[in-house]
Every structure is written in structure tokens, then in C-alpha cells.
Amino acid sequence: MPSPSHPSHPSPGPTPGARIFADHAATAPLRPEAARAIEETGRLLNPAGQYASGRHAQRVLEDAREHVAELLGADRAEVIFTASGTESDNLAVQGLAYGAKKTRGPAARRIHSAVTEHPAVVETVDWLCGGVPGGGTPQFDHVALPVDGSGRVQVGESGAFDAARDALVTCMWANNETGNLQPVHALVQRATDGGVPFHVDAVQVVGHLPVDFHALGAATLAASAHKFGGPKSMGILLARRDAALVSPLRGGGQERGVRSGTANPQGAAATAAALAAAVAEIEVQHRRLGEYRDRVLSVARTIPGAQVYTDPDGGALAGHAHMAFPGAEGDSLIMLLDVAGVDASTGSACSAGVNRASHVLTGMGVPVEVARGALRLTFGTATTAQDVDRLCSLLPGVVDQARAAGMAF
Incomplete structure (x- = not known):
């Protein structure tokens, strides 16, 4: 059952057509x-x-x-x-x-x-x-x-x-x-x-x-x-x-x-x-991916309690969008996105299938319980405007479902 913060968001269903690859920081498609x-x-x-x-x-x-x-x-x-x-x-x-x-x-x-x-x-x-x-x-x-x-x-x-x-x-x-x-x-x-x-x-x-x-x-x-x-x-x-x-x-x-x-x-x-x-193509890709990142971050900021850690104003890579949603497990977020046809990551280390708080976020002073709700979406040459449209429409509902599932202990 969806959380009351976004009652109108439908559950994410399978993505029509090709999957969305939003993990370019991990690896990029072979040119x-x-x-x-x-x-x-x-x-x-x-x-x-x-x-x-x-x-x-x-x-x-x-x-x-x-x-x-x-x-x-x-x-x-x-x-x-x-x-x-x-x-x-x-x-x-x-x-x-x-x-x-x-x-x-x-x-x-x-x-x-x-x-x-x-x-x-x-x-x-x-x-x-x-x-x-x-x-x-x-x-x-x-x-x-x-x-x-x-x-x-x-x-x-x-x-x-x-x-x-x-x-x-x-x-x-x-x-x-x-x-x-x-x-x-x-x-x-x-x-x-x-x-x-x-x-x-x-x-x-x-x-x-x-x-x-x-x-x-x-x-x-x-x-x-x-x-x-x-x-x-x-x-x-x-x-x-x-x-x-x-x-x-x-x-x-x-x-x-x-x-x-x-x-x-x-x-x-x-x-x-x-x-x-x-x-x-550095200049062209920087401009294109920066627009995609900003769109995703703007949607993330509309979700109650969201914490955004990518800081374009202070200088950041154009293809990164890193955020956390307290009350949601990062594992739940990426599994729900996976079901919806999106490849994403938490950006944190996993051991034996158990999500652990990112050492990057905790090193920045982020509480462990918040860091466990991290999500990293990264874009590159394979990313299209249609991919970003789909991600922006999915994100609020995915967060609702992950929060409804609760935190693992």
C-alpha cells in the first residue's frame, strides 16, 4: 500500500521497450x-x-x-x-x-x-x-x-x-x-x-x-x-x-x-x-547530461524528506545524481527500479546481499539510517531524453513503495 505522502502515484510497472541503463558511473557501453x-x-x-x-x-x-x-x-x-x-x-x-x-x-x-x-x-x-x-x-x-x-x-x-x-x-x-x-x-x-x-x-x-x-x-x-x-x-x-x-x-x-x-x-x-x-564530445555531453541530471534532481527534491548530495553549484560531474530517501532501504529502491526496467545502484558497498551505509555519505556526516536509503543514478552516452522522462515519472512512486516496505534490521 503506498505511503500517504504520495497517494496518487501508481505502482511502477514493467518498462515498455528497452531497459534504461542508469549506472554509467559503474561502467559505460563499449564505444x-x-x-x-x-x-x-x-x-x-x-x-x-x-x-x-x-x-x-x-x-x-x-x-x-x-x-x-x-x-x-x-x-x-x-x-x-x-x-x-x-x-x-x-x-x-x-x-x-x-x-x-x-x-x-x-x-x-x-x-x-x-x-x-x-x-x-x-x-x-x-x-x-x-x-x-x-x-x-x-x-x-x-x-x-x-x-x-x-x-x-x-x-x-x-x-x-x-x-x-x-x-x-x-x-x-x-x-x-x-x-x-x-x-x-x-x-x-x-x-x-x-x-x-x-x-x-x-x-x-x-x-x-x-x-x-x-x-x-x-x-x-x-x-x-x-x-x-x-x-x-x-x-x-x-x-x-x-x-x-x-x-x-x-x-x-x-x-x-x-x-x-x-x-x-x-x-x-x-x-x-x-x-x-x-x-x-566532452562539451556536448557535459551540457546534455547536465540537463538530464538537473531534471532528475528537481523531481527528487519534490519528494518529502529527500536528501540530495550531488552539488552542481559547487562543481560536479554532469552525469551524476546521488540522493537519499530516509525511511527507504537502498536495496528496495534499486529492486523496484529493476522490476520497472531501470538499472541503477545505491552507490554503496554490498556484502552477502545486505546493503550497508555508504562510507562516502557517513564520511560526509550523514547518519547511517539516512545513508542506507541512498540511490545513485548516473547517465552517459546511452541515456536519452525519453529515459529521463521515464525515470522522473517513476521515482516518486518507487520511493513510496520502498518506504512502505520499511527498513531492514
Whole structure:
């Protein structure tokens, strides 16, 4: 039975026609340019082979590396291909931390990061600061960067960074749940002034906002191909030539010795092709998706008790709409949308099918019982105006039904 707040809203029924994909922040559809690149390079073999086919595969790999460098304001030698954005974050954070130990000594042990980072960074920092496997004294200490109610790092309250004590600073460019942008340029400048390397998790930004690695001044930057329509299991790590990286990976020394393993020329070519297509349409997509986001958020704000966490006024990705509805479980919201033909997410971690409050929202000071009612709708190349019309018509009724179902205990 619907809640009294919206008695006139009908129960959501199955969506006529195609499903609506509203989870672009998780992954984007493969772009046709990337698919063509995979098809054209499908017969490539070992790029390390000292024979004609190997040399051809190596040329394809290096052409892709140069193309990515041009698109992201980097040098070719600074582009390292990895298997994911998660791997890129791990290589950068671990590499810079142990690089600081090697070049600046044991006193450089503090790692600065916010509690609202992606798990790829949060868990890596926790591991580094929690002691070596099997016990032992931790080699690093975590210092939490202060965040405000929108999850943005407060630069003025972060203090000065000091190369004698600080191993590295890391901050994501845009939050994967809220889409809110961080003041990375100001933070990078503060770290640079103190002689401390800075890592940027730009997984949500690359292909969606202009990126100039050299102008940014960070030591390292992580990206993920499938977030901008490239193939899955392909990541990018930009690493300055002078970055002191001690890689946790050992092997054949490929990718500047940072990411050993046989390179994937097909994946690299598809990544470069997808990135080129994404960069070419950044302005158009930003305007189009921003209009869709604003429409959805305006509907969300009409629902009693709704809390909206995406903050376009303070700077946010155009395709993100993150909100919470107290009294509704996030699991209920996404299951009801699923039945209605919409693919969406809570934006929070799930374990054994049990929805847990988002660490991003709780890190922003949101009460757990409110954070459990989170819903993330994210838009991209596959989103149409008709999709948004349908979402706007569904949302109030879905919230009513989720609230009527109550909270799990």
C-alpha cells in the first residue's frame, strides 16, 4: 500500500521497450570506435617478440600510448597501461609510499587521504598503515584530509605538507558516488610546495572533463578505460618521469618496470580510440547530461524528506545524481527500479546481499539510517531524453513503495 505522502502515484510497472541503463558511473557501453579497434588488431600477438609480428604489435601499442599521452597532456613515456583503475591506484599509492621510504628515509611515513575516497585507495592506505602481513610495526601513518558536508576536502584546514614527514597525498578528482569535484589543483599545489608527491584518482573524470596532466602537476594519475567507453580490464596510470615509484609488482620489467606482464596491444588501441571519441564530445555531453541530471534532481527534491548530495553549484560531474530517501532501504529502491526496467545502484558497498551505509555519505556526516536509503543514478552516452522522462515519472512512486516496505534490521 503506498505511503500517504504520495497517494496518487501508481505502482511502477514493467518498462515498455528497452531497459534504461542508469549506472554509467559503474561502467559505460563499449564505444563503436573501441570495438573497431579491437576487431582491426585482433590478430596481434606478442608485442615483446623480436620478429615481424611482434614489432607490428609493439608499434600498435606505442601508437596507442602516444595518442593517450596527447589526449591527456602527458609525454608518451609517462603513460603506463594497466589492467584497471583499481590497479592503477594501487600501483601509484603503494609505489609512491615505498618510493618515499627509499628516497627520503623512514621519517617520511604519513599518507594523507580523505575517508570519502574509492575503496581502491581507502583499502590500499589502510593496508599500508595497518602493518605488514603476519604482524609487525606499521611503516606508515594515515592522516585524514578534512571534508565538508559535500565530501569536498577543505584545503585551508589540511595544513602544510612536509617532504621530511609526508610520504604522499592522494585525493580523487571526482567522487564516484556523488559526482562532486574536489579542489585537486589547489591540493596539488600545496603538496608541490611542500615537496610531497600527489596521486589523483581520476577514474570518474578522464573522458568526461578536460585533463592536462602536466598542467595539473601531480606525480601520478589513474584512469579506467571502461568508464569512458573503452574495454574492461584496461587501465591507465600516468606517472611523471621523476616520480619515485617502487612498484609492488615484479616480473619482466614491461611498462617502465611499474607494471610487468605481457602488454595488451588490442586493449591499448581500443582504449586510445575510446578516449579520443570521448574527449571530442566532452562539451556536448557535459551540457546534455547536465540537463538530464538537473531534471532528475528537481523531481527528487519534490519528494518529502529527500536528501540530495550531488552539488552542481559547487562543481560536479554532469552525469551524476546521488540522493537519499530516509525511511527507504537502498536495496528496495534499486529492486523496484529493476522490476520497472531501470538499472541503477545505491552507490554503496554490498556484502552477502545486505546493503550497508555508504562510507562516502557517513564520511560526509550523514547518519547511517539516512545513508542506507541512498540511490545513485548516473547517465552517459546511452541515456536519452525519453529515459529521463521515464525515470522522473517513476521515482516518486518507487520511493513510496520502498518506504512502505520499511527498513531492514
